[in-house]
Amino acid sequence: MVFASFASVFAQEVTITGNVFDENNDPLSFVNVLLYEEGNAEPLKGATTNEQGFFEIKKIKPNPYLLIISFIGFQTHEQKISPSSNLDVGEIKLREDHQVLGETMITAKKPTIQRLADRLVFNVENTTLSSGSSWDILKRTPGVITIQDHLLIKGENATVYLNDKKVQITASELKALLEGMSGASVKSIEVITNPSSNFDAESGAILNIKTSKNVSLGYKGSIDATYTQALFPKFNFGTSQFYKNEKLDIFLNYSFQPHKEFKEDDAAINFIDESQSVFARWENDFNRTTRSKTHNANIVLDYTINDRNSISLSSNLLISPDKTFKNYIINESLNAQNQLDSTFISESNVSQDLNNIAVDLGYVHKFKKEGAKLSAIAHVTDYGRTQYQYVSTDYFDAGNTLFKNISFNTDALQEIMIYTGQLDLETPVGSTTLNSGTKVSFIKSESGIDFFDHGSGTPILNAGRSDEYLYNEKIYAGYAALAKDWEKFKTKIGLRAEQTEAEGKSISMNQINKQEYFELFPSLFLQYLFNEKHSISFDYSRRVNRPRYEDLNPFAYFLNENNFNVGNPNLIAAYSNRFTLNYTLKSKYFFDVYYYDRGNQIQTLSFQDNDNLTVRTFEQNLISATSYGFDFQHIRNITDYWFFYTYISLFHEDLSFVAIESANQIVDMDVQGVYAQISNSFTLTKDGTFSSELGGTYYSRYLFGSFERKPILDISIGLRKTLWNNRAVLSLASEDVLGKANARVSSRYLNQDYNYKSIPPTQFIRFGFTYNFGNFRLADNKRSVEFEERDRLKPQ
Numbered sequence: 185m186v187f188a189s190f191a192s193v194f195a196q197e198v199t200i201t202g203n204v205f206d207e208n209n210d211p212l213s214f215v216n217v218l219l220y221e222e223g224n225a226e227p228l229k230g231a232t233t234n235e236q237g238f239f240e241i242k243k244i245k246p247n248p249y250l251l252i253i254s255f256i257g258f259q260t261h262e263q264k265i266s267p268s269s270n271l272d273v274g275e276i277k278l279r280e281d282h283q284v285l286g287e288t289m290i291t292a293k294k295p296t297i298q299r300l301a302d303r304l305v306f307n308v309e310n311t312t313l314s315s316g317s318s319w320d321i322l323k324r325t326p327g328v329i330t331i332q333d334h335l336l337i338k339g340e341n342a343t344v345y346l347n348d349k350k351v352q353i354t355a356s357e358l359k360a361l362l363e364g365m366s367g368a369s370v371k372s373i374e375v376i377t378n379p380s381s382n383f384d385a386e387s388g389a390i391l392n393i394k395t396s397k398n399v400s401l402g403y404k405g406s407i408d409a410t411y412t413q414a415l416f417p418k419f420n421f422g423t424s425q426f427y428k429n430e431k432l433d434i435f436l437n438y439s440f441q442p443h444k445e446f447k448e449d450d451a452a453i454n455f456i457d458e459s460q461s462v463f464a465r466w467e468n469d470f471n472r473t474t475r476s477k478t479h480n481a482n483i484v485l486d487y488t489i490n491d492r493n494s495i496s497l498s499s500n501l502l503i504s505p506d507k508t509f510k511n512y513i514i515n516e517s518l519n520a521q522n523q524l525d526s527t528f529i530s531e532s533n534v535s536q537d538l539n540n541i542a543v544d545l546g547y548v549h550k551f552k553k554e555g556a557k558l559s560a561i562a563h564v565t566d567y568g569r570t571q572y573q574y575v576s577t578d579y580f581d582a583g584n585t586l587f588k589n590i591s592f593n594t595d596a597l598q599e600i601m602i603y604t605g606q607l608d609l610e611t612p613v614g615s616t617t618l619n620s621g622t623k624v625s626f627i628k629s630e631s632g633i634d635f636f637d638h639g640s641g642t643p644i645l646n647a648g649r650s651d652e653y654l655y656n657e658k659i660y661a662g663y664a665a666l667a668k669d670w671e672k673f674k675t676k677i678g679l680r681a682e683q684t685e686a687e688g689k690s691i692s693m694n695q696i697n698k699q700e701y702f703e704l705f706p707s708l709f710l711q712y713l714f715n716e717k718h719s720i721s722f723d724y725s726r727r728v729n730r731p732r733y734e735d736l737n738p739f740a741y742f743l744n745e746n747n748f749n750v751g752n753p754n755l756i757a758a759y760s761n762r763f764t765l766n767y768t769l770k771s772k773y774f775f776d777v778y779y780y781d782r783g784n785q786i787q788t789l790s791f792q793d794n795d796n797l798t799v800r801t802f803e804q805n806l807i808s809a810t811s812y813g814f815d816f817q818h819i820r821n822i823t824d825y826w827f828f829y830t831y832i833s834l835f836h837e838d839l840s841f842v843a844i845e846s847a848n849q850i851v852d853m854d855v856q857g858v859y860a861q862i863s864n865s866f867t868l869t870k871d872g873t874f875s876s877e878l879g880g881t882y883y884s885r886y887l888f889g890s891f892e893r894k895p896i897l898d899i900s901i902g903l904r905k906t907l908w909n910n911r912a913v914l915s916l917a918s919e920d921v922l923g924k925a926n927a928r929v930s931s932r933y934l935n936q937d938y939n940y941k942s943i944p945p946t947q948f949i950r951f952g953f954t955y956n957f958g959n960f961r962l963a964d965n966k967r968s969v970e971f972e973e974r975d976r977l978k979p980q
Contacts, residue, residue, distance in 0.1 A: 186862040187373075189807045192913040196245075196246060196285075196383070197242075197243045197244060198244050198245075198246055198267045198268070198270050198271065198273075199240060199241065199242045199243075199244065199270045199271075199273045199687075200219070200240070200241045200244060200265070200267060200270075200271050200273065200477055201239065201240045201241075201249070201270075201271070201273070201275055202238075202239055202272060202273040202274060202275075203233075203236070203237045203238050203239075203274070203275050203365060203945065204217075204219075204233050204239065204253060204255075204275075204276050204277075204278060204382055205237055205276070205277050205278070206258070206277065206278060206280070207277060207279060207280065207879075208547070209277075209850075211233070211235070211236050211237030211238075211473050212233060212237050212255055212278060213232075213233055213234060213235045213237065214235075214259075215232060215233040215237070215239070215253060215254070215255040215278070216230065216252075216253065216255065216402065216493075217230060217231045217232065217233065217239045217241065217251070217252075217253050218230040218252045218253075218254075218825060219241055219244065219249050219251055219252075219780065220248060220249060220250040220251075221247065222247075222248050222249070222250070227519070228249070228477060229241050229243075229244065229326075230430075231402075232402030232403065234658045236714070237415070237820070242807075244267065246266075246267055246268045246269070247266070248264065248266045248810075248963075249261045249264070249266070249267075250262060250263075250264055250265075251264070251265050251267050253276060254276065255278060255687050256790070257366075258278040258279060258280055258914070258919075259278060259279045260281070261276055261278055261493075263276075266753075273920070274782075276393045277466075277726070282512070288828075292935055294492055297771055297772075297774065297817075297819060298768050298771065298825065299321075299711070299719055299721060299766060299768045299771075299774070300711065301376060301407075301421070302376065302378070302380055302676050302707075302709040302723060303374045303376040303377075303392075304374070304375040304377075304774075305372050305374050305375075306321075306325050306326060306373040306374075306375065307371070307372045307374055307675045308321055308370055308372060308373065310372070318393060320877065320902070321370055321373060322335060322344075322373055322391060323372065323863070323879070324371045324829050324863040324865075324885040325375060325391065325663075326375065326774060326816065326817040326819065326829070327377070327550075327815065327830075327831065328342065328375070328391065328831075329777075329859055329861070329881075329900075330861075330881060331832075331881070335391060336374065337389035337391075338377060338389065338780065338811070338813070338815075338835075340389050340757070340832075341389075342390065342391045343389070343390050343391070344391050344392075344393065344450055344850075345388075345390055345391065345392040345393065346392075346393050354742065354793075360546065360901070361619065362651055364817070368784060369392045370393060370566045370900075370954065370971075372394045372924045373391060373392070373393055373394070374389075374390070374391070374394065375389075375391060376389065376390040376391075377389050377723070377762070377764055377778075378707065378709075378723045378724065378725035378762050378764060379540060379707075379725065379727075380665050380676060380678045380707045380709065380725065380890070381663040381664070381665050381678030381679055381680035381705060381706070381707045381725075382403060382608070382619050382621065382663055382665050382678065382680075384661075386476035386728050386729060386730055389743065389765070390697060392648075393971065394778060400583075402427070402428060403425075403427045403428075404425075404428065404956065404957070405423065405424060405425045405426065405956070405957050406423065406424050406954060406955065406956045406957065407421075407422070407423045407655055407954070407955050407957075408420075408421075408422050408423075408564060408621055408952070408953065408954040408955070409421050409422075409952070409953055410881055410950055410951065410952040410953075411950070411951045411952075412948050412949070412950040412951075413950075413951075414445075414446075414945035414947065414948035415446045415842075415945060416444040416445065416446055416945075417444070417895075418442075418443045418444065418726070419441070419442055419443075419461055420439065420441050421441075422437070422438065422439035422440070423437070423439075423513070424436070424437045425437075427720075428486075431487060432485070432487050432488075433484070433485070433486040433487075434483075434484070435482070435483065435484040435485075436482070436483050437480075437481065437482040437483075437701050438479070438481045439480045440478070440479055440480075440483075441476070441478045441480075442477045443474070443475070443476050443477075443478070444473070444474070444475050444947060445473070445474045445945055446471065446472070446473055446474075446946075447471065447472045447942065447943065447944045447945070448467075448469075448470065448471040448472075448942075448943050449470040449471075449938065449940050449941065449942045449943070450467075450468065450470070450723070450941055451466070451467075451468040451470065451939065451940035451941075452465065452466065452467050452468070452938075453465065453466040453468070453488065453792055453799065453937065453938045454548060454937035454938075455792065455797060456794055456935040456936075456937060457794065457796045460935070461520070461630065462520060462937075463519075463520050464517060464518065464519060464520070464523065464525070465517070465518040465519075465690055465693070465799065466515055466516070466517055466518075466667075466797075467513045467515070467516045467518065467942075468513065468514070468516075469513070469514045469515075470510050470511065470512070470513045470743070471511070472509055472510065472512075473509075473510045474507070474509050474510075474587075475507070475508045475532045476504055476507040476508075477504070477506070477507075477722045478502065478503070478504045478507075479502070479504070480500075480501070480798070480881050481500075481501045482498075482499070482500050482501070482756065483498070483499050484496070484497070484498045485498075486546060487498045491550070491816060492549060492550045492551075492552075493547075493549050493550075494547070494548050494549070494550075495545070495546065495547050496545070496546040496547075496548075497543075497544075497545055497546075498542075498543070498546075499541070499542065499543045499544075500540075500541070500542045501540070501541045501542075502538070502539070502540040502541075503538070503539055503540075503683075503709075504536070504537070504538040504539075505537050505538075506535060506536075506537060506928075507536045507537070507538065508533070508534065508535050508536070508822055509532075509536075510531075510532075510533055510534075511530070511531070511533070511534070511743060512529075512530070512531055512532075513529065513530040513531075513532075513743060513744060513747075514527070514529050514531070515527065515528050515529070515746075519626075521581075524582050525582060526579060526580060526581055526582060527579075527580045527584070528577050528578065528579045528580070528744075529577065529578050529580075530575065530576070531575070531576050531577075532572070532573065532574070532575045532742065532743060532744065533574050533812040534573045535571070535572045535823050536569065536570070536572075536575075537568075537569065537570045537571075538568070539566075539567070539568045540565070540566075540567045540568075541565070541566050541567075542563070542564070542565045542566075543563070543564050544558065544561055544562065544563040544564070545561065545562050545563075546561040546562075547559065547560045547561075553611075553612065555610065555612040555617070556611050556612060557609075558607075558608070558609050558610075558611050559607075559608045560605075560606065560607050560608075561600070561605070561606050562600065562604070562606075563603070563604045563606075564601075564603055565597070565600070565601070565602035566600075566601060567598075567600040567601075567602075567882070567914055568597075568598070568599050568600075569595070569598045570595075570597045571594075571595075571596045571597070572593065572594070572595055572596075573593060573594045573596075573741070573742065573744050574591075574592075574593040575587065575590075575591065575592055575593070575744055575745070576590075576591040576638075576746045577590045577591070577745060583931070584694050584741045590639070590640035590744075590791050591637075591639070591744070591872055592635065592636060592637050592638055592646075592742075592744055593631055593635075593636050593638065593643065593942075594629070594634065594635050594636070595633065595634045595740070596632065596634075596739065597627065597631065597632055597633075598628070598630070598631045598632075598733075598734065598737070599626070599630045599631075600627070600630075600733055601627070601629075602625070602626070602627050602628045603625070603626045603627075604623065604624065604625045604626075605623070605624050606623040606624075607621055607622050607623075608620070608621035608622065608624070610623060615668065615669060615670075616666060616667065616668045616670075617665075617666070617667045617676075618664070618665070619665045619666075620662075620663065620664040620665070621662070621663055622660075622661065622662045622663075623659075623660075623661040624658075624659070624660055624661075625657070625658070625659040625661075626658055627654075627655075627656065627657040627658075627668065627733070628656050629653075629654070629655040629656075629733045629736075630652075630653075630654055631652070631653045631654075631655075631734075631737045631739065632649055632651070632652040632653070632657075633650060633737075633739045634650045634773075635649035635650045646866035647692065648692075649740070650692060651690055651691060651692040651693065651739060651901045652690075652691040652734070653688065653689070653690055653691070653737045653738060653739070653751075653753070654688070654689045654691070655686070655687070655688045655689075655693065655733060656686070656687050657684070657685070657686040657687075658684070658685045658686075659683070659684050659685075660682070660683045661680060661681065661683075662680070662681050663678065663679065663680040664678065664679060665677065665678035665679075665707070666678070667882060671781050672710050672712060672713045672714075673710075673711070674709075674710070674711040674712075675708075675709065675710050675711070676707075676709040676711075676954075677708055677709075678705070678707040679705070679706050679707070680704070680705040680706075681702070681703070681705070682702070682703055682705065682709075682728070684699065684700070684703075684730075685699075685700050686698070686699040686700070688736055688753050689737055690753065693738070695753070697753050697754065699755070699756065703728065703759070704726075705725070705726045705727065705728070706724075706725070706726055707722045707723075707724065707725040707726070707877070708722075708723065708724045708725075709721070709722075710722045710723070710746055713740070713798075717769060717770060718767075718768070719767070719768045719772050720762075720764070720765075720766065720767050720768075720771065721765075721766045721768075722763075722764070722765050723762075723763075723764050724761070724763050724764075725762055726759065726760070726761050726762075727759070727760050727762065728757050728758065728760075729757065729758040729759075729760070729785055729786055730757045731752075731755035731757070731786055731803065732803075734751065735751055735752060735755060735786075735802075735803040736751055736752065736753050736755060737751040737753070738750070738751050738752075738753050739751055741767070745798075745821045746797065746798050746799065747798065747799045748799075748800060748801070749800075749801045749802060750800060750801070750802045751802065751803075752802045752803050752804060755786060755804075755805060755818050756784070756805055757804060758782070758783050758784045758785040758806075759783045759784075759785050760780060760781060760782045760783050760785065761780070761781045761783075762778070762779075762780045762781075763778065763780075764776060764777070764778040764779075765777045765778070772818060772819060772820055773817075774815075774816070774817040774818075775814075775815070776811060776814070776815040776816075776817075777794075777812075777813075777815075778811075778813060778815070779810070779811075779812040779815055780810065780811045780812065781810050782806075782808075782809035782810060782811065782839075783808065783809065783918040784805045784806050784807065784808065784809075785805070785806055785809050785890040786801070786802065786803050786804070786805055786891075787804065787806055787809075787839070787841070787888070788801065788802070788803055788889045789801070789803075789804045789841060789845070789889045789890045790889070790890060790891070790931060790938060791844055791845040791890075791936065792895075792936055792937075792938055793844060793845055794845070794892040794935055799938065800927055804842075805837075806839050806840060806841045806844065806855075807850065808840045809837075809840075809842040810838055810839075811835060811836065811837045811838075812835070812836055813833055813834055813835030813836060814833070814834045814835075815831070815832070815833045816831070816832045816833075817829075817830070817831045817832075818830050821849065824867075825866060825867040825868075826865075826866055826867075826960065827865040827866075828862075828863070828864055829861075829862070829863045830860075830861065830862050830863075831860070832858070832859070832860050832861075833858065833859040833860075834856075834857075834858055835856070835857055835858070835859070836854065836855070836856050836857075837854065837855050837857070837886065837887050838852065838853065838854035838855075839852075839854075839887060840852050840853075841890065843933070843934055843936070845935070845936065846933075846934040846935050846936065849934060851888060851890070851933050851934065853890070853892070853933070854887075855885055855886060855887050855892060856884050857883075857884040858884045859881075859882070859883050859884070859891070860879070860881070860882045861879070861881045861882075862879065862880050862953045863877070863879040864877065864879065865877050866878075868907065873902075873905060873906045873907070874903075874904070874905050874906075876901075876902065876903050876904070877900070877901050877902040877904075878900075878901055878902075879899070880897070880898070880899050881896075881897070881898045882896070882897050883895065883896050885922050888929075890931045890936075891929040891930065891931045892929065892930060892931070892935075893927055893928075893929045894927035894928050894929070894930075895927060896924060896925055896926065896927045897922060897924040897925070898919070898920055898924070898946075899911075899920070899921040899922050900917065900918065900919045900920070901917070901918045901921060901922065902915065902916065902917040902918070903915065903916045903917075904916075907939065910956075911955065911956050911957070912953070912954065912955045912956070913952070913954045914952070914953055914955070915948070915950075915951070915952040915953075916949070916951055916952075917949070917950045917952075918945040918948070918949050918950075919946065919947065919948060919950075920946040920948075921947075923947050925946040925947070926941065926942060926943050926946060927943070928940070928941040928978045929941070950971065
């Protein structure tokens with residue numbers, strides 16, 4: 185009996201309640217209320233006040249605690265309590281936090297770089313960079329090259345992750361997302377040039393954004409808007425809502441982007457005969473006006489079942505109805521004497537509907553052994569796109585007399601379903617960590633196009649240019665990675681195995697392409713620490729680049745009947761091997777030497793047909809491609825208010841391909857170049873609420889496909905002002921100030937002579953405003969689906 189009574193008292197749980205007001209006796213909602221055990225730096229439990237300022241913390245054992253109540257703009261309240269039964273702490277008044285700066289200097293922490301065995305970590309939490317956006321931080325991350333909307337690492341497009349989850353959106357959408365994401369929430373950026381075996385074999389270089397963790401409970405929200413003035417104005421509106429309690433996290437996000445964009449090109453093509461003489465020349469002016477209204481929605485629910493088990497549900501939806509492209513082309517044809525021979529004018533109107541929904545369900549179980557866990561995730565993507573195109577071309581002779589018209593239209597559609605399942609196990613063994621897992625992927629793509637000639641005035645189906653293409657792919661993967669740390673030596677060894685089965689079938693051509701292959705993808709990371717100032721590391725990995733689904737379709741997209749893009753069902757997976765040697769001095773100076781054997785990578789190639797006077801662009805496997813170089817990076821705070829970063833890369837690139845319009849001869853191309861970036865961030869006020877940025881990028885000539893691009897120079901300026909104790913942000917930015925971010929590209933070899941200059945809207949001024957409400961300092965659970973199969977949904 186005595187023992188039973190003692191156990192009852194010991195198991196008793198109590199509830200703590202209270203009310204929070206300001207100095208005017210008005211209730212304060214969304215206030216953080218945290219309960220700490222004596223001597224523990226992490227809170228035991230927490231709550232937030234409701235609209236009446238009331239809070240309640242349940243199921244607390246009767247022990248001594250420290251109660252901390254905090255809210256933005258108010259002084260923190262601390263109170264020691266020792267509840268033996270249910271306790272009401274009564275009314276608590278918070279005083280406004282009136283900070284007198286005077287001559288006080290507020291100095292932010294300095295950004296630091298940490299070199300690990302398999303990645304470089306750029307720590308920016310609570311630094312001068314935190315005053316910008318996440319995009320601003322990425323642009324100044326060591327090793328990152330920014331070209332228009334694209335993020336490159338050692339010449340390759342980088343894959344962006346957010347808290348280890350892949351962000352599955354296009355380059356332009358990614359930029360808009362990160363520009364609206366405050367840098368204050370970013371803890372670090374991980375630059376993973378050679379992903380280990382636990383990443384998909386198709387993952388290239390990775391930028392993983394780690395956000396700060398906050399255990400506070402409650403609600404926060406934000407609304408934001410940007411106005412961008414280029415040739416046409418662009419708008420972006422968005423809102424995010426987040427709620428967190430002890431069991432459930434809910435994140436909701438919606439954005440709407442009504443855009444009108446203008447792009448212009450000018451091109452010149454010299455057609456060459458067998459004697460290598462120019463017998464005809466085209467001078468081409470092209471412009472495109474794009475109108476779109478894109479809706480993005482995202483919901484994430486995380487539920488903690490108990491201390492060891494949790495589940496999550498994520499869904500991403502993109503709808504872009506009635507996106508239109510209006511193309512207008514004026515082409516002058518000149519003869520060998522450079523005299524006008526004829527002119528043709530083309531109008532091409534495209535209407536497109538796009539729907540893309542992704543859903544994933546995840547489960548995590550933590551074992552009793554510290555650090556051991558099992559995670560499982562199932563994913564589905566449903567992608568659909570329909571496209572209608574009408575093309576009409578008028579031909580005029582040298583006297584400007586109309587002598588021919590060619591008109592046609594196409595109806596195209598593509599439906600893609602992706603199913604994936606993944607199981608991962610993490611097991612610590614002493615100071616060694618073993619990661620292992622399996623993954624299966626099933627992809628089904630159905631595409632079709634109907635081509636109609638309008639020569640007779642009535643649309644007539646052209647069966648020879650119409651087709652239906654069916655593609656199925658299965659990938660089975662397994663991996664294991666072993667990591668071990670000693671006092672000065674760190675290593676990580678991994679191996680991934682993938683079995684791929686693919687089949688593509690053209691209905692009209694009655695052609696079936698089958699591929700079946702098994703490949704191994706090893707990875708190795710080594711690091712040796714000489715002392716606190718010196719370290720050296722080496723890494724190696726083998727990767728694969730699979731063709732995008734749309735590139736496999738044997739269909740054509742026409743600018744006009746003389747210039748078109750066509751798919752290539754004969755594409756095969758390309759493999760690469762990557763080696764990097766790194767040396768770090770004082771965590772401020774970084775030296776990299778790298779060599780990439782990119783193998784038969786897939787590149788976009790253009791070929792002019794000198795007999796039929798046409799230009800065809802498509803994806804093709806190269807024969808070989810390599811790159812190597814030397815990178816130097818330096819980062820420092822010159823003063824408390826001036827952050828400086830520079831990155832210089834000296835590189836060599838070469839490639840070989842089959843020139844199908846030059847008697848299938850092999851063409852070798854190579855280039856030596858330099859990339860240089862300088863970035864400055866200035867804190868203009870003592871309280872850190874007003875900052876500016878000045879940056880410059882120079883990129884010399886470099887290769888992409890059969891083209892070589894001339895040098896570019898991009899200068900950017902930005903201002904940022906936080907208001908109302910960081911509750912609102914006002915920003916102003918100007919990019920491509922000198923108008924030199926776009927350069928001419930050319931393809932000249934054998935009987936090919938083609939050059940053009942594309943001018944997208946890179947020169948603009950952008951105004952932005954963000955307002956945060958509720959307890960906006962909470963860290964949310966925002967993330968995106970991480971499956972590499974979705975990457976091959978070719979963006980428009």
